[in-house]
Amino acid sequence: MKHDFRKVIGLKVDVDTYEGMKNGVPKLLDCLNQFNIKASFFVPMGRDHTGWTVKRVFTRRGFLKKANRVGVLETYGMRTLMYGLLLPGPKIAEKNRSVLREIVEQGHEAGIHGYDHVIWHDRVKKWDEVKTSAILIRACRKYEDILGVKAHSFAAPGWMINPYALQFFENNGFLYSSDTRGVSPFLPIMGDRPINILQIPTTLPTLDEVVGIAGSEPHLLAGYFKDLLSENLNILTIHTELEGKRWLGFLMDFIRLANEQGFTFMRLTDIAQMLKGKNSIPRCKIFYGHVEGRAGEVSCQKPSDLS
Numbered sequence: 142m143k144h145d146f147r148k149v150i151g152l153k154v155d156v157d158t159y160e161g162m163k164n165g166v167p168k169l170l171d172c173l174n175q176f177n178i179k180a181s182f183f184v185p186m187g188r189d190h191t192g193w194t195v196k197r198v199f200t201r202r203g204f205l206k207k208a209n210r211v212g213v214l215e216t217y218g219m220r221t222l223m224y225g226l227l228l229p230g231p232k233i234a235e236k237n238r239s240v241l242r243e244i245v246e247q248g249h250e251a252g253i254h255g256y257d258h259v260i261w262h263d264r265v266k267k268w269d270e271v272k273t274s275a276i277l278i279r280a281c282r283k284y285e286d287i288l289g290v291k292a293h294s295f296a297a298p299g300w301m302i303n304p305y306a307l308q309f310f311e312n313n314g315f316l317y318s319s320d321t322r323g324v325s326p327f328l329p330i331m332g333d334r335p336i337n338i339l340q341i342p343t344t345l346p347t348l349d350e351v352v353g354i355a356g357s358e359p360h361l362l363a364g365y366f367k368d369l370l371s372e373n374l375n376i377l378t379i380h381t382e383l384e385g386k387r388w389l390g391f392l393m394d395f396i397r398l399a400n401e402q403g404f405t406f407m408r409l410t411d412i413a414q415m416l417k418g419k420n421s422i423p424r425c426k427i428f429y430g431h432v433e434g435r436a437g438e439v440s441c442q443k444p445s446d447l448s
Protein backbone atom coordinates (compact mmCIF):
# COMPACT_ATOMS: atom_id res chain seq x y z
CA MET A 142 0.00 0.00 0.00
CA LYS A 143 1.34 3.42 -0.92
CA HIS A 144 0.61 6.47 1.19
CA ASP A 145 1.82 10.01 1.09
CA PHE A 146 3.84 9.41 4.23
CA ARG A 147 7.55 9.85 3.87
CA LYS A 148 9.72 9.31 6.93
CA VAL A 149 6.95 9.87 9.46
CA ILE A 150 6.79 8.63 13.06
CA GLY A 151 3.42 8.68 14.80
CA LEU A 152 4.24 8.97 18.49
CA LYS A 153 1.74 7.16 20.73
CA VAL A 154 2.11 7.59 24.48
CA ASP A 155 0.33 5.05 26.68
CA VAL A 156 -0.42 6.02 30.25
CA ASP A 157 -0.95 2.88 32.32
CA THR A 158 -0.80 4.07 35.94
CA TYR A 159 -1.77 6.90 38.29
CA GLU A 160 1.91 7.60 38.96
CA GLY A 161 2.67 7.64 35.22
CA MET A 162 -0.12 10.18 34.70
CA LYS A 163 0.81 12.42 37.62
CA ASN A 164 4.58 12.52 37.19
CA GLY A 165 5.47 10.85 33.89
CA VAL A 166 3.17 12.90 31.64
CA PRO A 167 4.50 16.33 32.76
CA LYS A 168 8.07 15.10 32.19
CA LEU A 169 7.19 13.88 28.71
CA LEU A 170 5.38 17.13 27.91
CA ASP A 171 8.56 19.05 28.80
CA CYS A 172 10.67 16.74 26.66
CA LEU A 173 8.34 16.91 23.63
CA ASN A 174 8.16 20.67 24.02
CA GLN A 175 11.96 20.92 23.80
CA PHE A 176 11.89 19.10 20.48
CA ASN A 177 8.72 20.84 19.30
CA ILE A 178 6.99 17.47 18.80
CA LYS A 179 3.26 16.80 19.10
CA ALA A 180 2.18 13.32 20.23
CA SER A 181 -0.95 11.30 21.04
CA PHE A 182 -1.52 10.43 24.70
CA PHE A 183 -3.90 7.65 25.70
CA VAL A 184 -5.20 7.68 29.25
CA PRO A 185 -7.27 5.13 31.26
CA MET A 186 -10.44 6.85 32.50
CA GLY A 187 -10.89 4.70 35.63
CA ARG A 188 -8.82 3.41 38.53
CA ASP A 189 -5.23 2.17 38.69
CA HIS A 190 -5.31 -1.52 39.62
CA THR A 191 -1.72 -2.32 38.67
CA GLY A 192 -1.41 -4.44 41.82
CA TRP A 193 -3.73 -7.01 40.26
CA THR A 194 -1.08 -7.73 37.62
CA VAL A 195 1.13 -9.11 40.37
CA LYS A 196 -1.11 -12.17 40.13
CA ARG A 197 0.04 -12.65 36.55
CA VAL A 198 3.44 -13.68 37.85
CA PHE A 199 1.79 -16.93 38.85
CA THR A 200 -0.74 -17.36 36.07
CA ARG A 201 0.89 -16.26 32.84
CA ARG A 202 3.73 -17.96 31.06
CA GLY A 203 6.61 -15.62 30.27
CA PHE A 204 5.50 -12.86 32.60
CA LEU A 205 8.09 -13.54 35.28
CA LYS A 206 10.91 -13.67 32.73
CA LYS A 207 9.85 -10.32 31.30
CA ALA A 208 9.26 -8.82 34.75
CA ASN A 209 12.86 -9.60 35.69
CA ARG A 210 14.27 -8.21 32.46
CA VAL A 211 12.38 -4.92 32.65
CA GLY A 212 12.79 -4.42 36.40
CA VAL A 213 9.14 -4.22 37.44
CA LEU A 214 9.81 -2.80 40.89
CA GLU A 215 12.09 0.00 39.61
CA THR A 216 9.65 0.79 36.81
CA TYR A 217 6.42 0.92 38.76
CA GLY A 218 7.50 1.45 42.37
CA MET A 219 6.11 -0.42 45.37
CA ARG A 220 3.14 1.89 45.84
CA THR A 221 1.80 1.33 42.31
CA LEU A 222 2.25 -2.44 42.68
CA MET A 223 0.00 -2.28 45.74
CA TYR A 224 -2.88 -0.44 44.00
CA GLY A 225 -5.80 -2.85 44.07
CA LEU A 226 -4.06 -5.16 46.55
CA LEU A 227 -3.28 -3.43 49.83
CA LEU A 228 -4.12 0.11 48.68
CA PRO A 229 -7.30 1.24 46.91
CA GLY A 230 -6.66 2.01 43.24
CA PRO A 231 -6.62 5.79 42.65
CA LYS A 232 -8.62 7.31 39.79
CA ILE A 233 -6.13 8.04 37.02
CA ALA A 234 -7.98 10.69 34.98
CA GLU A 235 -10.25 12.09 37.70
CA LYS A 236 -7.41 12.81 40.15
CA ASN A 237 -5.27 14.30 37.38
CA ARG A 238 -7.83 16.44 35.56
CA SER A 239 -5.37 19.30 35.13
CA VAL A 240 -2.74 16.97 33.62
CA LEU A 241 -5.26 15.66 31.10
CA ARG A 242 -6.24 19.20 30.16
CA GLU A 243 -2.59 20.24 29.92
CA ILE A 244 -1.97 17.52 27.31
CA VAL A 245 -4.59 19.08 25.04
CA GLU A 246 -3.67 22.68 25.85
CA GLN A 247 -0.11 22.03 24.71
CA GLY A 248 -1.37 20.87 21.33
CA HIS A 249 -1.15 17.13 21.84
CA GLU A 250 -3.93 14.63 21.32
CA ALA A 251 -5.69 12.98 24.27
CA GLY A 252 -7.46 9.67 23.63
CA ILE A 253 -8.92 6.92 25.78
CA HIS A 254 -6.81 3.97 26.99
CA GLY A 255 -9.67 1.90 28.40
CA TYR A 256 -11.43 2.46 31.69
CA ASP A 257 -9.64 0.04 34.01
CA HIS A 258 -6.43 -0.93 32.18
CA VAL A 259 -5.91 -4.21 34.02
CA ILE A 260 -9.48 -5.46 33.72
CA TRP A 261 -9.68 -4.50 30.03
CA HIS A 262 -6.41 -6.23 29.22
CA ASP A 263 -7.37 -9.44 30.99
CA ARG A 264 -11.05 -9.73 30.05
CA VAL A 265 -11.96 -7.84 26.88
CA LYS A 266 -11.51 -10.93 24.75
CA LYS A 267 -14.42 -12.57 26.57
CA TRP A 268 -16.74 -9.57 26.89
CA ASP A 269 -20.01 -9.48 24.98
CA GLU A 270 -21.48 -6.44 23.27
CA VAL A 271 -23.42 -5.25 26.34
CA LYS A 272 -20.44 -5.40 28.68
CA THR A 273 -18.05 -3.83 26.16
CA SER A 274 -20.41 -0.95 25.40
CA ALA A 275 -21.10 -0.30 29.09
CA ILE A 276 -17.37 0.10 29.81
CA LEU A 277 -16.81 2.31 26.79
CA ILE A 278 -19.79 4.54 27.60
CA ARG A 279 -18.39 5.02 31.10
CA ALA A 280 -14.94 5.88 29.72
CA CYS A 281 -16.36 8.31 27.13
CA ARG A 282 -18.46 10.06 29.80
CA LYS A 283 -15.44 10.63 32.02
CA TYR A 284 -13.44 11.94 29.08
CA GLU A 285 -16.21 14.37 28.11
CA ASP A 286 -16.70 15.45 31.70
CA ILE A 287 -13.04 16.47 32.01
CA LEU A 288 -12.26 17.80 28.54
CA GLY A 289 -15.68 19.07 27.47
CA VAL A 290 -15.48 17.42 24.05
CA LYS A 291 -16.31 13.97 22.73
CA ALA A 292 -13.51 11.41 22.48
CA HIS A 293 -12.57 10.48 18.92
CA SER A 294 -9.71 8.06 19.47
CA PHE A 295 -8.97 4.98 21.51
CA ALA A 296 -5.97 2.73 22.13
CA ALA A 297 -6.61 -0.71 23.58
CA PRO A 298 -4.85 -1.52 26.85
CA GLY A 299 -2.30 -4.26 26.23
CA TRP A 300 -3.29 -4.28 22.53
CA MET A 301 -6.33 -6.39 23.34
CA ILE A 302 -9.50 -5.51 21.44
CA ASN A 303 -12.79 -7.17 20.48
CA PRO A 304 -15.18 -6.62 17.55
CA TYR A 305 -17.85 -4.97 19.75
CA ALA A 306 -15.45 -2.24 20.78
CA LEU A 307 -14.52 -1.56 17.15
CA GLN A 308 -18.22 -1.43 16.26
CA PHE A 309 -18.77 0.99 19.15
CA PHE A 310 -16.09 3.30 17.75
CA GLU A 311 -17.69 3.24 14.31
CA ASN A 312 -21.19 3.86 15.73
CA ASN A 313 -20.01 6.72 17.93
CA GLY A 314 -18.16 8.72 15.34
CA PHE A 315 -14.58 7.96 16.36
CA LEU A 316 -11.95 8.96 13.82
CA TYR A 317 -9.73 5.93 14.39
CA SER A 318 -8.49 3.49 16.99
CA SER A 319 -5.03 2.07 17.63
CA ASP A 320 -5.37 -1.38 19.15
CA THR A 321 -3.14 -3.70 17.19
CA ARG A 322 0.40 -4.60 16.24
CA GLY A 323 0.93 -4.54 12.52
CA VAL A 324 2.53 -2.93 9.52
CA SER A 325 0.31 -0.12 8.23
CA PRO A 326 -3.15 1.48 8.69
CA PHE A 327 -6.13 -0.64 7.65
CA LEU A 328 -9.86 -1.18 7.94
CA PRO A 329 -10.48 -4.14 10.23
CA ILE A 330 -12.34 -7.40 9.85
CA MET A 331 -12.95 -8.98 13.23
CA GLY A 332 -15.39 -11.69 14.24
CA ASP A 333 -15.93 -12.28 10.50
CA ARG A 334 -17.39 -8.86 9.87
CA PRO A 335 -15.96 -5.73 8.31
CA ILE A 336 -16.00 -2.69 10.59
CA ASN A 337 -15.60 0.80 9.21
CA ILE A 338 -13.25 2.38 11.68
CA LEU A 339 -9.68 3.17 10.71
CA GLN A 340 -7.16 1.06 12.59
CA ILE A 341 -3.65 2.49 13.09
CA PRO A 342 -1.41 -0.32 14.35
CA THR A 343 1.79 0.07 16.35
CA THR A 344 4.49 -0.91 13.86
CA LEU A 345 7.59 -0.86 16.08
CA PRO A 346 8.36 -2.92 19.19
CA THR A 347 8.09 -1.25 22.58
CA LEU A 348 11.12 -0.54 24.75
CA ASP A 349 10.15 -3.14 27.35
CA GLU A 350 10.03 -5.82 24.64
CA VAL A 351 13.66 -5.34 23.63
CA VAL A 352 15.46 -4.00 26.70
CA GLY A 353 18.00 -6.56 27.87
CA ILE A 354 17.70 -8.37 24.53
CA ALA A 355 18.72 -5.76 21.94
CA GLY A 356 20.87 -4.01 24.58
CA SER A 357 20.38 -2.28 27.90
CA GLU A 358 22.18 1.03 27.40
CA PRO A 359 19.85 3.91 26.39
CA HIS A 360 21.97 5.20 23.52
CA LEU A 361 22.47 1.73 21.99
CA LEU A 362 18.73 1.04 22.26
CA ALA A 363 17.97 4.38 20.61
CA GLY A 364 20.22 3.35 17.71
CA TYR A 365 18.49 -0.03 17.55
CA PHE A 366 15.07 1.65 17.19
CA LYS A 367 16.42 4.13 14.63
CA ASP A 368 17.59 1.18 12.49
CA LEU A 369 14.11 -0.36 12.62
CA LEU A 370 12.43 2.71 11.09
CA SER A 371 10.76 2.31 7.71
CA GLU A 372 11.00 5.06 5.10
CA ASN A 373 7.21 5.50 5.17
CA LEU A 374 4.93 5.51 8.20
CA ASN A 375 6.04 4.23 11.61
CA ILE A 376 4.01 4.11 14.81
CA LEU A 377 5.99 4.00 18.04
CA THR A 378 4.26 3.33 21.37
CA ILE A 379 6.05 4.60 24.46
CA HIS A 380 4.96 4.35 28.11
CA THR A 381 4.92 7.14 30.68
CA GLU A 382 6.14 4.59 33.24
CA LEU A 383 9.32 3.96 31.20
CA GLU A 384 10.16 6.78 28.79
CA GLY A 385 8.51 9.29 31.16
CA LYS A 386 10.70 8.11 34.02
CA ARG A 387 14.11 6.47 34.01
CA TRP A 388 14.17 5.87 30.23
CA LEU A 389 13.67 9.51 29.27
CA GLY A 390 17.29 9.60 28.05
CA PHE A 391 16.51 6.80 25.60
CA LEU A 392 13.59 8.77 24.17
CA MET A 393 15.65 11.94 23.78
CA ASP A 394 18.47 10.02 22.06
CA PHE A 395 15.97 8.35 19.75
CA ILE A 396 14.30 11.65 18.81
CA ARG A 397 17.71 13.20 18.05
CA LEU A 398 18.76 10.25 15.89
CA ALA A 399 15.42 10.17 14.04
CA ASN A 400 15.55 13.92 13.40
CA GLU A 401 19.10 13.59 12.06
CA GLN A 402 17.81 11.00 9.59
CA GLY A 403 15.08 13.38 8.41
CA PHE A 404 12.11 11.81 10.21
CA THR A 405 9.25 13.96 11.47
CA PHE A 406 6.87 13.18 14.33
CA MET A 407 3.08 13.43 14.09
CA ARG A 408 -0.01 12.93 16.21
CA LEU A 409 -2.05 9.88 15.25
CA THR A 410 -5.12 12.06 14.77
CA ASP A 411 -3.30 13.99 12.03
CA ILE A 412 -2.26 10.74 10.37
CA ALA A 413 -5.88 9.58 10.52
CA GLN A 414 -7.10 12.87 9.01
CA MET A 415 -4.72 12.42 6.10
CA LEU A 416 -6.01 8.90 5.49
CA LYS A 417 -9.70 9.78 5.82
CA GLY A 418 -11.73 8.90 2.77
CA LYS A 419 -8.81 7.33 0.88
CA ASN A 420 -9.89 4.24 -0.99
CA SER A 421 -6.40 2.72 -0.95
CA ILE A 422 -6.71 1.60 2.69
CA PRO A 423 -6.68 -2.22 2.76
CA ARG A 424 -9.11 -4.49 4.63
CA CYS A 425 -7.27 -6.75 7.04
CA LYS A 426 -8.28 -9.33 9.60
CA ILE A 427 -7.41 -8.91 13.27
CA PHE A 428 -6.33 -12.04 15.14
CA TYR A 429 -4.95 -12.72 18.62
CA GLY A 430 -1.26 -13.54 18.29
CA HIS A 431 2.08 -13.09 19.99
CA VAL A 432 4.96 -10.65 19.68
CA GLU A 433 8.54 -11.26 20.71
CA GLY A 434 9.32 -10.07 24.24
CA ARG A 435 5.68 -9.69 25.36
CA ALA A 436 3.86 -12.19 27.56
CA GLY A 437 0.33 -13.18 26.59
CA GLU A 438 -1.72 -12.42 23.50
CA VAL A 439 -2.01 -9.20 21.51
CA SER A 440 -4.34 -8.20 18.68
CA CYS A 441 -2.45 -8.40 15.38
CA GLN A 442 -3.02 -7.23 11.83
CA LYS A 443 -3.13 -10.05 9.29
CA PRO A 444 -1.48 -8.49 6.24
CA SER A 445 -3.84 -8.56 3.26
CA ASP A 446 -2.84 -9.82 -0.17
CA LEU A 447 -3.51 -6.36 -1.50
CA SER A 448 -0.93 -4.58 0.63
Ligand SMILES: [Zn+2]
Nearest residue numbers: 155157298299
Ligand atom coordinates in the same frame (compact mmCIF):
# COMPACT_ATOMS: atom_id res chain seq x y z
ZN1 LIG B 1 -1.29 0.46 28.36
